[in-house]
Amino acid sequence: MQSKRLPSNGHLESHPEQLTVALLGKRAELRNIIGNMILGSNAFDTESHILVVGETSSFKIINTPDFFDEESLHTDQHIIDLMALSHPGPDLFILTIDPENTQEVDVVAQISKLQHTFGERITEHLVVTLPDMESFHSLGHLKEIFDIWLAPDENLASECRNLCSDCDPFLYDYRHYSQDVVTRRKTALETIQKQRCGGDPPCDVGSAGTSAHGVPDNIFNIVLLGLTGTGKSASANTILAVGNTRRGSRQLFRSEPSSMPVTTQCEFRIMEKPFGVLVRLVDTPDFFHDQLENSKAQVEECKKYCQPGHCVVLLVIQLGRFTDAEEGILEKLEDKLGWKIRESTIVLLTHGEGLKKRSLLRFIHESAPLKNIVELCGFRYHLFNNSLKDTKQVINLIKKIPNYNKMFPKLTKNY
Ligand SMILES: Nc1nc2c(ncn2[C@@H]2O[C@H](COP(=O)(O)OP(=O)(O)O)[C@@H](O)[C@H]2O)c(=O)[nH]1
Numbered sequence: 001m002q003s004k005r006l007p008s009n010g011h012l013e014s015h016p017e018q019l020t021v022a023l024l025g026k027r028a029e030l031r032n033i034i035g036n037m038i039l040g041s042n043a044f045d046t047e048s049h050i051l052v053v054g055e056t057s058s059f060k061i062i063n064t065p066d067f068f069d070e071e072s073l074h075t076d077q078h079i080i081d082l083m084a085l086s087h088p089g090p091d092l093f094i095l096t097i098d099p100e101n102t103q104e105v106d107v108v109a110q111i112s113k114l115q116h117t118f119g120e121r122i123t124e125h126l127v128v129t130l131p132d133m134e135s136f137h138s139l140g141h142l143k144e145i146f147d148i149w150l151a152p153d154e155n156l157a158s159e160c161r162n163l164c165s166d167c168d169p170f171l172y173d174y175r176h177y178s179q180d181v182v183t184r185r186k187t188a189l190e191t192i193q194k195q196r197c198g199g200d201p202p203c204d205v206g207s208a209g210t211s212a213h214g215v216p217d218n219i220f221n222i223v224l225l226g227l228t229g230t231g232k233s234a235s236a237n238t239i240l241a242v243g244n245t246r247r248g249s250r251q252l253f254r255s256e257p258s259s260m261p262v263t264t265q266c267e268f269r270i271m272e273k274p275f276g277v278l279v280r281l282v283d284t285p286d287f288f289h290d291q292l293e294n295s296k297a298q299v300e301e302c303k304k305y306c307q308p309g310h311c312v313v314l315l316v317i318q319l320g321r322f323t324d325a326e327e328g329i330l331e332k333l334e335d336k337l338g339w340k341i342r343e344s345t346i347v348l349l350t351h352g353e354g355l356k357k358r359s360l361l362r363f364i365h366e367s368a369p370l371k372n373i374v375e376l377c378g379f380r381y382h383l384f385n386n387s388l389k390d391t392k393q394v395i396n397l398i399k400k401i402p403n404y405n406k407m408f409p410k411l412t413k414n415y
């Protein structure tokens with residue numbers, strides 16, 4: 001593909017393999033997540049009202065503000081900037097669909113607007129990312145109608161280069177925007193870039209630059225940790241159920257009784273309701289299970305989401321079934337993850353129906369090792385009955401997240 005591409009700017013000469021990707025969509029947080037996933041860094045971390053460029057030698061990602069905001073006074077400027085920064089055309093457009101806009105009519109309207117703005121052929125270079133497998137299935141037919149690629153968020157990073165491997169370069173058509181204006185803007189942006197950066201290394205206008213791999217992005221993570229069979233996946237599903245509307249229902253995590261690990265790798269779902277901001281719900285395998293292959297790699301994957309200040313850990317323990325293996329589990333997890341997760345941990349006890357009418361606090365006090373863990377976690381604990389899909393137990397859990405009212409101000413208003 002690169003050999004077919006016209007050289008559009010200085011970066012291609014230094015990085016001939018570099019692909020240029022235009023990142024579009026209504027929600028800044030989601031665009032940031034996708035952009036960071038592809039770059040393998042935390043280059044994008046704010047809601048920006050200008051175009052932000054993040055680069056590695058493999059990718060140049062142009063993260064655009066919301067083109068679909070009818071009230072924006074700057075849409076034309078943003079479109080011209082995108083055309084200038086990716087002149088004569090990017091290798092790929094990625095349209096990120098957020099969990100609240102997965103209705104077919106919304107998605108079709110966005111694709112049509114892009115065709116109208118940039119040219120009919122955009123669809124041959126367009127990847128639409130969907131937030132869950134359910135919308136992936138329900139919108140599957142759009143693939144044929146528009147000749148686009150549909151991709152669930154999770155697999156995108158590895159797919160990006162494959163997608164570009166055998167298509168002709170995309171070239172903007174200039175039906176609505178003058179080519180002269182775009183090339184003038186391109187020269188102006190290059191001049192600004194040179195003044196700012198001395199031309200080397202590239203750090204375009206509004207550049208986020210790039211940074212170390214594995215640094216967390218700006219999304220808050222809820223990470224479920226614990227041994228096999230304690231109810232991590234079932235608890236994640238209970239949380240997920242609160243945000244599910246009929247049109248936005250999400251694929252559940254696999255949860256079933258088994259002494260062998262059912263969850264064998266870290267998995268996440270992005271949700272917005274009831275938090276009011278995007279939250280990544282991360283289910284993990286039992287890192288201590290001797291049948292878990294690749295345990296080290298899974299811990300590394302988990303570390304991406306489980307970083308101080310960016311997450312809450314739910315340490316899941318089955319009520320009434322505290323095992324020897326769980327003694328010292330908090331310290332062992334801290335060892336693996338490399339920080340004092342206790343500062344951000346809530347002990348989540350499952351099988352709440354087993355408590356009957358007894359007091360939970362008394363129950364905890366009767367088990368010295370359980371009491372010890374709860375104590376180490378600053379007495380943050382909560383009880384779930386995962387056989388009930390009860391919103392209240394989830395909201396009460398969220399309210400135990402340290403600083404929840406600052407992080408989720410809309411939740412405070414709604415509940
Ligand atoms: N009755 C009941 N069953 C539960 C509860 N939580 C989990 N389970 C069941 O326990 C089994 C193991 O749960 P799972 O979520 O797969 O555990 P994981 O290995 O920690 O992810 C599944 O059959 C769940 O349905 C609960 O609160 N009540």
Ligand SMILES: [Mg+2]
Nearest residue numbers: 232233262263
């Ligand atoms: Mg599981």
